Structure formats: C-alpha cells, structure tokens
Amino acid sequence: MKVSRERAAENRERVLDVASRLFREKGIDGIGVANLMKEAGLTHGGFYGSFASKAALAAEACERAGEQSVRRWRRIIDGARERGEDPYVALVKAYLCVAHRDNPGRGCMFTTLAAEAPRQEPELREALNANLHGLLELLVEVAPGADTAAREARAQITLSTMVGALMLARTMPDAAQSENLLATARASLIAEHGGEVR
Amino acid sequence: MKVSRERAAENRERVLDVASRLFREKGIDGIGVANLMKEAGLTHGGFYGSFASKAALAAEACERAGEQSVRRWRRIIDGARERGEDPYVALVKAYLCVAHRDNPGRGCMFTTLAAEAPRQEPELREALNANLHGLLELLVEVAPGADTAAREARAQITLSTMVGALMLARTMPDAAQSENLLATARASLIAEHGGEVR
DNA sequence: ATTATCTATAGATCTATAGATAATGC
DNA sequence: ATTATCTATAGATCTATAGATAATGC
Numbered sequence: 415m416k417v418s419r420e421r422a423a424e425n426r427e428r429v430l431d432v433a434s435r436l437f438r439e440k441g442i443d444g445i446g447v448a449n450l451m452k453e454a455g456l457t458h459g460g461f462y463g464s465f466a467s468k469a470a471l472a473a474e475a476c477e478r479a480g481e482q483s484v485r486r487w488r489r490i491i492d493g494a495r496e497r498g499e500d501p502y503v504a505l506v507k508a509y510l511c512v513a514h515r516d517n518p519g520r521g522c523m524f525t526t527l528a529a530e531a532p533r534q535e536p537e538l539r540e541a542l543n544a545n546l547h548g549l550l551e552l553l554v555e556v557a558p559g560a561d562t563a564a565r566e567a568r569a570q571i572t573l574s575t576m577v578g579a580l581m582l583a584r585t586m587p588d589a590a591q592s593e594n595l596l597a598t599a600r601a602s603l604i605a606e607h608g609g610e611v612r
Numbered sequence: 613m614k615v616s617r618e619r620a621a622e623n624r625e626r627v628l629d630v631a632s633r634l635f636r637e638k639g640i641d642g643i644g645v646a647n648l649m650k651e652a653g654l655t656h657g658g659f660y661g662s663f664a665s666k667a668a669l670a671a672e673a674c675e676r677a678g679e680q681s682v683r684r685w686r687r688i689i690d691g692a693r694e695r696g697e698d699p700y701v702a703l704v705k706a707y708l709c710v711a712h713r714d715n716p717g718r719g720c721m722f723t724t725l726a727a728e729a730p731r732q733e734p735e736l737r738e739a740l741n742a743n744l745h746g747l748l749e750l751l752v753e754v755a756p757g758a759d760t761a762a763r764e765a766r767a768q769i770t771l772s773t774m775v776g777a778l779m780l781a782r783t784m785p786d787a788a789q790s791e792n793l794l795a796t797a798r799a800s801l802i803a804e805h806g807g808e809v810r
Numbered sequence: 811a812t813t814a815t816c817t818a819t820a821g822a823t824c825t826a827t828a829g830a831t832a833a834t835g836c
Numbered sequence: 837a838t839t840a841t842c843t844a845t846a847g848a849t850c851t852a853t854a855g856a857t858a859a860t861g862c
Binding site: 525 | 638639641642716722723724725726727728729730731737738740741744765768769771772773774775776777779780782783784785793796797799800
C-alpha cells in the first residue's frame, strides 16, 4: 500500500504533529512509537522510513513545538498592537488562562517537557533552549522597563512566573483555587506594567 | 538471608529514600524497580514485601519528599529569625541558588515531578497538592504584605516565580546565563520585600 | 514457625529491524 | 525499478509473582 511522494510527506508531517502533542501530554517516555503511529493512522514499522529513531522524532517535534510557540506569541503581540492594546498584557493574559492550563498538549513546552529534558538527547535540549531565548526575545520587546537591562530582567521574571504559575495551577485539584492562582499571577504581572506597582 | 525486624524497617526506609531521590532525578518512568532496589543494596524480588506496587512507592516517596521539603523551609525560617535576618529573603536565597539548581534529586518536587503528576495515581497527586499548600502556608507567614490577602497573593507569586526560574535556569546550557537568571529572579523577589519596589 | 530476602520467570511492552507487498513514477 | 508502508519478530526491559532459602524470634 504505497502512497504518493506528496502523501508520504503529509504523513510525516502528521506524525510530527501528533508527536508534538502526545509528548507534551504524556511525556516522552509515556507514549511508544507504535501507539503514536496508530494515532497518526499508520503502522508501527512505517515509522523508521521517516525518522532515524524515537529520540530524533522527539527532538524534531520539540523544535516544531518551539517554533509554533514563538509564532503564536508573535501573532498575539501583533494582534494586540493592531487593536491598540498593550502586547505585554495580551501575552500574560493568553498564557495564564484556563484554556492553556487544560491543554498541555498544545501549550508551552517548559511546563510539560523541561523536567525530563536533561535526560534527553542534546538536540532536544537545544530545541528547548532555542525556544527559551525566542520567547525571552519577544518579551524583552514588549515588557515594561526604563531601559533594555530593566526589560531583560522583567522578561526573565515574567516568563519564570508564568511557567511556575501554570504548573502550580495544574497541580491544584480544586478548580476555584487553581483559577485564583492564575488570576493572582496575572494581576501581579500586569500591575508591573508601566514599571511601578500601585 | 533473612534480617531482623529492625533491619527490615531500615531497609524499607532506605528504599524510600533512594526512591525519593531517583524519581526526582530520572522521573517516575525513568527508573525501574530492579535498579532502584540495586541502588538500595537489595534485590528486585524483595521489593514487594515492603510495597504493594511501584505506584504505591512513588506516592509514599513523594509524601516523604514533600514533608522533608516543608521541614527544610521551616528550619530556614527559624534559623533566619534566630540570626535576626529576614526569613522571606532567606527562603528565596536558599531556593534560587546554584546548589539547588544542580541537585534536582534532593530539591523541590514541583520542578521535577509536577509535569508527570497528572499521569500518576491520585495518591501521588495528593502528595504534591499537600506539599504545595504546606509551602504556601509557610510563605504566607513570612511574605511581605499589608494584610493577609496581600501576603497570600505574594506567596503564590513568589512560589510560582521560584519554581519557574529554577526550571528555566536548568534549561540553559550556558552557566553564566543560567546564574544570571537565578540572580535576576532572586533580586526581583527580594526587592518586593516591604511591599514596594524601589 | 515465621518471615525478610533471594532466584527465577511469566507476561506485557518497547525500540528497532528484516523482508514482503503494492502503488508510484520514470 | 523504486519506495512508502505493512506484517512479523528479535532482543531488551519492565512490573509483578511464585517458590526457595535461611536467619529471626517465639
């Protein structure tokens, strides 16, 4: 049951897309090649025609997830500017929301894969590091602060707070408490806007 | 080769201690019962005399890690007060340091196990939630803020920032950048002390 | 006699590969 | 003829259990 070259390329893309979601949802050790391929509508053995190994797929899936993440942040920034809104506030609101908390498979890699990254291949760790610098760069562009140094510091702190708050919000079984934590972090980061706390 | 009842209890404790370290270092799926027992100086089969299952061990190891973490924070707070230092500042400095970054096996569970907790048994998730509330309680006690509500908010934000910053610091392969991020987060949280930013 | 621990193994799962199959693309 | 995908399987590893062993503790 061979398919056209074009269809084969589509299949490879679909495997990558499924992998980037399932690795975030279940962890890299939490999903096997066979089940991953089944989810993409293909069989186990076909995998090794498109990828050298599971580790190579994981690294490529993380690269892709990181690039998508940066593009998404870019769109949020541009969209906010077009509407005359503050892009920093828009980013914080988009990150610290219930939909992001409840969809780890499509969300920020740091909250789902950073803890296991040190045990993975260098290529995967590099993908995470590239994503980290990509997001920090965008944050420096929009973060409040008098000079570049202040904005760089603000970017690091904001990303740290957002990553931590999302993870803690996912830890809380009580929905009201979880939403309260998200709201508190959101309010605090947005209050920093303009460089002073009211 | 049977051992005394007392020695058997010691052995069980050692397995728990090894597990609480190795699970944090390698993830719960990252270390098997056989290797874990070998690390504790026992054989694979002996495990099931002390624990009902690997999942039961994981939950108990997390409970223990959480309790140790809370006791450690308590000691830092009490020690700082005895020396006339600010306990909030002492906690932030102890958490956001290079030694903690480089020793995930003995450090905060949220940075190592929170991402895989949703896929584990309810008992383990409950252990993480209990730890979260235990640490927040201590932070509310020492955090800056005019009233209880302000201190509760400050506690949630500080813990979020610390957890996120430690994870991002572990992601950076460049040691100088990583230490810079830790220092920035530390300075920012400590600057909040007293309730205002200078 | 009881029981903590050991050896050995069943059964499941996982990554990767070998060889077969059948449709594409020259 | 080439090649994308499939079936089948090798070899490793993992959890859990069964039965043996030997020291403890009545």
